[in-house]
């Protein structure tokens with residue numbers, strides 16, 4: 691099939707976003723960005739601080755409107771739909787392990803909320819035995835022993851356990867699109883790589899179309915089938931398939947410097 695006829699899960703076309711226009715704090719965060727994702731694409735996003743990575747994810751999720759351009763999710767223009775409406779189709783995990791889960795609620799209550807996202811049957815109906823079995827089965831796949839702790843308050847879990855649970859909540863009903871914004875960056879290296887391995891397992895297991903921001907070049911190359919690099923609000927590099935597989939961190943660094951005319955401003959990006 692010629693590329694233009696492959697169904698796209700996401701079409702981001704000619705997007706511009708400037709914060710605080712007309713003021714001394716004016717900042718063009720996205721400058722004519724185009725990004726098309728095919729079903730099952732697992733795209734890693736790399737770039738220095740302030741490159742526009744989080745803004746790109748935020749405009750897709752509907753956190754704030756764009757100045758120009760269109761966003762089409764699974765064939766439907768979503769420019770005018772609000773964040774909570776898009777949340778029915780988009781799973782998100784952020785950097786902060788405290789953000790994605792409700793600390794005062796139990797593991798099973800958190801999962802039940804995720805399962806009922808966008809549905810009318812709320813938590814007051816209770817959690818059924820079948821649901822508990824379903825949760826145990828999914829929790830066991832995390833290999834963190836959480837399947838035996840359904841009634842534990844989430845506030846008692848470690849950061850890594852909470853990120854793994856957030857990931858499960860974001861994907862327990864397969865989203866059309868999964869957005870991960872440096873979701874392993876706040877964890878210690880060992881836990882971070884565990885969460886990334888788990889991410890890969892879940893994304894591949896359900897063929898989820900995914901955008902994953904990482905500050906780590908090695909991880910950007912290791913995971914996914916495509917890597918894009920952002921700089922000053924633009925996508926300056928787009929590597930996929932064999933080209934991505936054949937690229938090492940040193941190559942990526944050279945490509946970055948050539949494409950941006952800049953040097954890496956962020957040591958974190960080089961840490962392996």
Ligand SMILES: Nc1ncnc2c1ncn2[C@@H]1O[C@H](COP(=O)(O)OP(=O)(O)O)[C@@H](O)[C@H]1O
Pocket residue numbers: 709710717718719737738739740741742743744745746
């Ligand atoms: N809500 C906001 N209000 C004002 N400026 C913002 C906001 N969000 C991001 N920015 C600015 O836009 C630029 C891109 O930010 P961001 O997308 O967060 O970068 P990255 O995630 O690549 O580090 C930065 O200069 C940042 O300060």
Ligand SMILES: [Mg+2]
Pocket residue numbers: 743744745
């Ligand atoms: Mg960011």
